[in-house]
Amino acid sequence: MSFVVSTDHLSKRYGGTTVVNDLNLRIPEGCVYGFLGPNGSGKSTTMKMLLSLIRPSSGTIEVFGEPMSRHSRRRLLGGIGSLIESPPGYGHLTGAENMRVVQRLLGLSDQQISFAVDTVRLGEQMNKKVRNYSLGMKQRLGIAMALARQPRLLILDEPTNGLDPAGIDEIRHLLRRLADGGVTVMVSSHLLGEIDKTANVLGILSGGQMLFQGTREELFTASMPDLRLSTADPRHTRSLLNSATDAHLEGGTVRVSSLDHAGASQLIRDLVNAGDEIYEARREEQSLEDVFMHLTTGGGL
Numbered sequence: 177m178s179f180v181v182s183t184d185h186l187s188k189r190y191g192g193t194t195v196v197n198d199l200n201l202r203i204p205e206g207c208v209y210g211f212l213g214p215n216g217s218g219k220s221t222t223m224k225m226l227l228s229l230i231r232p233s234s235g236t237i238e239v240f241g242e243p244m245s246r247h248s249r250r251r252l253l254g255g256i257g258s259l260i261e262s263p264p265g266y267g268h269l270t271g272a273e274n275m276r277v278v279q280r281l282l283g284l285s286d287q288q289i290s291f292a293v294d295t296v297r298l299g300e301q302m303n304k305k306v307r308n309y310s311l312g313m314k315q316r317l318g319i320a321m322a323l324a325r326q327p328r329l330l331i332l333d334e335p336t337n338g339l340d341p342a343g344i345d346e347i348r349h350l351l352r353r354l355a356d357g358g359v360t361v362m363v364s365s366h367l368l369g370e371i372d373k374t375a376n377v378l379g380i381l382s383g384g385q386m387l388f389q390g391t392r393e394e395l396f397t398a399s400m401p402d403l404r405l406s407t408a409d410p411r412h413t414r415s416l417l418n419s420a421t422d423a424h425l426e427g428g429t430v431r432v433s434s435l436d437h438a439g440a441s442q443l444i445r446d447l448v449n450a451g452d453e454i455y456e457a458r459r460e461e462q463s464l465e466d467v468f469m470h471l472t473t474g475g476g477l
């Protein structure tokens with residue numbers, strides 16, 4: 177698989193504090209990569225290192241298959257569009273005037289500008305002053321500015337922050353359209369729900385460390401849901417289980433955590449051999465949000 181971004185042991189320390197710790201990012205070409213983690217987990221710091229806005233303390237970065245170095249940096253950054261922190265744009269200028277500033281700065285064609293504006297569907301708002309834009313419109317203008325140079329990689333830091341559900345939905349669709357058009361998108365959020373269905377690859381960060389990286393399906397497989405047992409006498413069932421088993425009584429059932437398939441089948445066999453009456457054994461349904469919360473509040477995989 178070819179990776180658009182790949183880092184090895186990337187770390188950032190401020191004084192004695194490590195805020196990004198030994199990160200091995202792998203962002204496949206053409207995906208929407210959801211970079212998730214609670215506030216302060218190191219997402220912005222990582223993105224800024226990828227964009228050479230801050231210098232890593234250690235580790236290496238490869239972009240488009242080439243090491244990021246003093247010599248390659250300028251050229252590689254030319255292929256990356258980004259939106260970091262608050263949306264850019266001069267409030268006293270119209271959307272169109274802002275886009276003209278970008279056009280002149282980067283020496284872009286009229287077609288490149290109109291393609292970017294059309295992609296974010298801001299055409300009808302271009303003659304309005306940016307200070308009169310809604311937050312969602314400002315974010316879309318910021319994305320248009322990042323898109324105008326037709327980057328292969330787009331890095332967006334919390335683009336849905338502060339948006340209402342309709343605005344979030346619009347950004348989600350936009351990201352999907354971009355990825356379908358061949359742009360690799362890395363997008364951060366502290367709320368899984370905001371990019372849940374858009375991202376096909378997830379990286380989950382907590383305390384500067386990557387807790388999980390892979391597809392949504394791999395995440396579900398790696399975080400096996402709890403097993404719930406309905407039995408004739410749940411209290412008795414619990415007493416039959418080894419004290420090391422992570423089990424507790426809940427709603428008239430016994431809920432057992434951290435069991436893989438082999439462990440579950442052994443546990444059921446042991447209970448049946450001990451004469452326990454089991455009516456039902458099933459895996460708890462869990463949402464991606466549950467998995468995320470479990471991971472980022474110390475559960476680990």
Ligand SMILES: Nc1ncnc2c1ncn2[C@@H]1O[C@H](COP(=O)(O)OP(=O)(O)OP(=O)(O)O)[C@@H](O)[C@H]1O
Nearest residue numbers: 190195213214215216217218219220221222334366
């Ligand atoms: N210049 C700095 N000096 C010292 N500490 C810093 C600096 N920049 C960031 N940090 C710390 O690094 C940690 C990670 O911050 P970062 O902004 O990367 O997190 P984040 O996941 O993007 O969170 P948020 O969503 O709140 O922006 C935080 O604890 C922050 O206080």
